[in-house]
Amino acid sequence: MSKEITVTIDGIECKAAEGEYILNIARANNIFIPAICYLTRCSPTLACRLCLVEADGKRVYSCNVKAKDGMEITTNNDEIAQERRAIMEVYDVNHPLQCGVCDKSGECELQNYTLYEQVDSQSYSIRDTLRQSKNWSSVLHYDPGLCIVCERCTTVCKDMIGEAAIKTTKRGGDALPKELKEEMPKDAYAMWNKLQKSIIAPLNGENTDCADCGECISVCPTGAIVSRDFQYKSNAWELEKVPATCSHCSTGCQINYERKHTSIENPDESIYRVTNEFHYVSLCGAGRFGYDFENRDVSKDEEAFDKAVQALQKAETIRFDSYITNEEALILQRIKEKTGARLVNPDAKRYQDFMKNYGSVSGKTLYAGDLKSAFESDFVISVGSFLRNDAPNSRYAFNNIQKLNKGAGLYFHPLKDELVESYGKNVIQFAHKPGLEAAALYLVLELFGKELPADIKAYLDGFKYETTETVTETVKEEIVENVEEIEKDEETGEEKTVIKEKKKLVPKKVEKEVTVTRNRLVEMLGGPDDFDEKLAKMLKKKENFTLFVGEDCIASENAAELAKLAAAVERYCDFNVVVIPSQTNTLGVSLLCELDEEASGYSVGYNVKGDFTLSATGEGDLDMPALNQQEGTFTNINKRVVPTNAGIGYGGYELNDLANALGVGEEQTVCFTEQLPVEKGFKALEFDALPNEYTNSMEENRGYLLALGECEAAELEKIELAQQGMEGNIAYRANPLQQFNQFTRRAHELEAQKALYCSVTYAEKNGLKDGDSVTCTVANEAFTLAVQTDNKIDGDIVYVPDFDETLDADRIFGGKRYSNISIVKG
């Protein structure tokens, strides 16, 4: 751990960790320093220069200077005030006076700082350049006229999201008048000089080719980048913010649903957009744009309700998925206890079994790591997760540490992700064959394991072999050259030619035979030949390690072995392991419900097809509230129980009403929050006591952390490795970007469709085009899909989505993620 230091900011003593930026220390201590361009969790860009402060008598930018012990910092003096005012004046030069129709509608940082610096007159001017607004993609609209080139969008896209889909480019503006250099405050001039030269543009061409996460919209301080769907729909101040938790994946990001009446004719509330605290949490496209999946216009249908109660009474099985709250999971468990029905949730069952096996080696009921530790680590390994699509925030962490912590990473996944290697120099991607996840985990054990059991160590050493290789080395050789030189005799002034001998070092390539130790595991996984050398370089100065274990491992046939191996990484290596829960509340459901393997008899489905279906999509026999219409809690990837609120009203029956009819209900669903079992790590806190916010010091003050339980553990036993991965045409069960479940599918801004997704090379090889209809056969079941190329993947593995309930890929794939597939055109 870094040691604690004390600095004095404006006379206030502040304690901080060593290596922290002055700006962050000030913010954590509620001291205000103006700054536009700095984003916490991203690298400083030094575009705005507003955060000037005086540290020990020197002028520095507080966003990129690390505090030293005993530093005296003044945040303002006459000179700095002059600079700041000049900077704000410059930002206002040629800025259109269209605040009335700007989509930022008063949430504008340019406006705020202009008023803060009390800019009431303008002393600078320059000829404007023609800048036309453009649509970058189906969600992004860019108006360069409003852009102040703070570079927050490019920074977040590169440092956090990892797409680097936008860049600064030339504006072609006039050069500044030379005399200004003398007249103007220095930093304001430098800032303007840069501003006048740059503008933001997509990386290639006219359109952005990215995940459309919309984080650039979120971070934009002005109305330059806006959401096309939201544009001009509403002013920000009319929207009521409802702090909630995103319900689409297990990260459970904190979001605000922003709601207002639908229109003048329709006073019912609608959600207009989702916003986030971008300094503390970054959303993916599904979180930001997938908000209107509510079950609308539902009233209490008593007849259907009575039928539902009868159905529950006679049901032998209740089927459900993990897109439910903890409270609902607890209600289902209570119903099970009352009626004896089986609870069938294949997703949570797999996870439950996985964690049970995991605990048998790690000694803890839960994994040790979380996203916070991942963001703080400097070496990250991902095994068995299609990070970009499966768990966007884990991928942000993977990318972020490469950029900010000078990190390194290993990415093991059969689907080659074109972006992974662009995250940083020190990232190696292993596009191995499916089924070799165990080899990847063994490799991690081999590389990082300390005090491994002897048999494991011997087994791992068995993979090593020595070989001689011819290496080309560059050797510097000393050669002697005769050089003619003209010398001038100083006395006579005569010139004469002298031949001199000179020694010189010349690089020379030498071929050499060397003995090297190679690892067959690396070769099995398709790693680079010089893996050892690369790794040695990657491991320099690395202290904190993270391992992401994805759904591939949980859904694998060898899940039990993989769980033990993953736990071994936690036990024998100094790793924070995160087992990414596959659905939003998989972790919560797996803790709260006693799940059964097999379904039998009459079944009631909750958001899943059953003989009687309770559904939040409005297509079942009895309507249920969707997750944006419910209060409750989720247990997220950080092992944190986070509260969510109802973004929008609901008029029908909910699960608690059914429970009440069966005699196990409570007055309200959230009354179950304090009944969540303490022995599983939950706390007996009532729902209204759960906070949902971030503090200025970046602390996540949301809900509470699960208490870690202990369980009996044994040493890892040797597990024979499958030497062969899967062969043949392989399909992978994965969702396209931004789609996670049947609810994201209903959001009107998310457009990805059910299709057969493949790489561009695969499509070319097989003569397929976007939109071609193909008949796919998986496990003797045929279904027709349109082809859709995904230019961010490579290789021959195609992927089939399961977010669309009309294609039950989870069942077709038998719960696995990989399956052989035959694809016939037409």
Add this chain to the structure above:
Amino acid sequence: MSLEQFKDRNVGTQEYRHIQASTSPKTPMEKFTQVVKRTFSKELFVGLKVVFTQMAKGPKTWHTVKYPQEKLPIGPRYRAIHKLLKLLESGNERCIGCGLCEKICIADCIRMDTRYDENQRKEVTEYSINLGRCIFCGYCAEVCPELAIVHGPRFENASEQRAHFVIKDDMLTPVDALKHQKEFPGFGALSDDADKKVKKTPLAY
């Protein structure tokens, strides 16, 4: 100034001066005398004199306004039912949909729907004022940066319903009436010396 004396609420201890009102009649006889005195004093006849003189002069000099057939002209600062104005030159709507009127409205009676239109502009698709709630304070007109919403002279506002609305069509100047649209010198308009108050921004052209 000290507020001590105002905080002393023990009535009677302060130095109040009692004003003596005239004594009211007490016995029935005294009351009767007062009524007779008031009825037959001169004031009655002064009024009657005016009425009879006007009657004699005939209807041509009468000043009575026959409301509702006739209405008096109303001052430009009068704040009655709102109007949405158009640009005189192009006939386009002045309202840009900034929503300030909606924001400032203390009775919360203004609502508007906006959208992104084909010309990449903000278009106000519908605008409504709930006159049942409006208190005609004039803030909307005052805050409007485009002089788009003003108060008109139409003050008859009776309705069978409490929720009495006007929508955009009711308030917006019709195309054929554009030539009659008057610039509004009243509430919310620029002051005469507005030019002098503006600090000029330097231009590089």
